[in-house]
Amino acid sequence: MIYLFLSIIISTGLFVIFKYFGIYKIDVLKAIFINYIVAFILGFSLSEKQFSILEIPEQSWFKGALFLGALFVSIFFVMALTAQRNGVSVASVAGKMSVVIPVFFGVFLYDETVTTLKIVGILIALVAVYLSSVKDSTKGVKKAGLLFPILLFLGSGTIDTLLKYLETNFVQREDVSLFSGSLFAIAACFSGIILLVKSIKQKKQFGIQNCIAGFILGVPNYFSIIFLIKALQTEGFESSTLFTINNVGIVLVSTLVGILLFKEKFSLKNKIGVVLSVLGILLVAIA
Numbered sequence: 179m180i181y182l183f184l185s186i187i188i189s190t191g192l193f194v195i196f197k198y199f200g201i202y203k204i205d206v207l208k209a210i211f212i213n214y215i216v217a218f219i220l221g222f223s224l225s226e227k228q229f230s231i232l233e234i235p236e237q238s239w240f241k242g243a244l245f246l247g248a249l250f251v252s253i254f255f256v257m258a259l260t261a262q263r264n265g266v267s268v269a270s271v272a273g274k275m276s277v278v279i280p281v282f283f284g285v286f287l288y289d290e291t292v293t294t295l296k297i298v299g300i301l302i303a304l305v306a307v308y309l310s311s312v313k314d315s316t317k318g319v320k321k322a323g324l325l326f327p328i329l330l331f332l333g334s335g336t337i338d339t340l341l342k343y344l345e346t347n348f349v350q351r352e353d354v355s356l357f358s359g360s361l362f363a364i365a366a367c368f369s370g371i372i373l374l375v376k377s378i379k380q381k382k383q384f385g386i387q388n389c390i391a392g393f394i395l396g397v398p399n400y401f402s403i404i405f406l407i408k409a410l411q412t413e414g415f416e417s418s419t420l421f422t423i424n425n426v427g428i429v430l431v432s433t434l435v436g437i438l439l440f441k442e443k444f445s446l447k448n449k450i451g452v453v454l455s456v457l458g459i460l461l462v463a464i465a
Contacts, residue, residue, distance in 0.1 A: 219359075275308065
């Protein structure tokens, strides 16, 4: 349970960091690139066993990590495009509602229990995520199709599902740091290529502030993955239960942080969503 709690707290911290990125005008792509470098260095440094870089491609989880690392970067850009074309609230809802995908696969791939109480709890949690995230104001939101929200929904759900699949079938407990480090190294390579292409087209200085921002993001980003994997490895904790509590917990804590730290205003829908999120978590946990 402690790993799940830490995953929720640190993942919420990532949203706070991104909030400050906007305030201090940080170049997000450059910060993300540095973040991945910091995260993979941490992963390799904190590995619980001796290894050689040349041995990593031979690991049973490497092909999955290769795909997952590329997906990390791709979904980041899809998220940005969704926010720009459809609005931030649509991007938030699409990303968080994707919890239904790993929950679905958890039930059918791993024969996890399905009870009336769990189904009701998950449905309430999904409604809570929507109500907590949606904003009444549509000012500045462009009319756009559903392509990018759907891609974000599918991509975010695929990341969680594949992470669970690799953890269950290929990643040993002593390989968690090495696996995570490799994941971030692959993401760093892909984001580096994108950054290089963008730099050729539009030459700008990298900026020390972007490096500092990337370092600040990289440490909690690394541990958010570590704690999520550790939570998934906890015996007696089904992934359908864990992903529901994790995602709704992040929504709940992020909402509270927004109110207390950034003095954000929330509508009646948002407040009902927070109450329902607590109820959904309790029902799923009890189930």
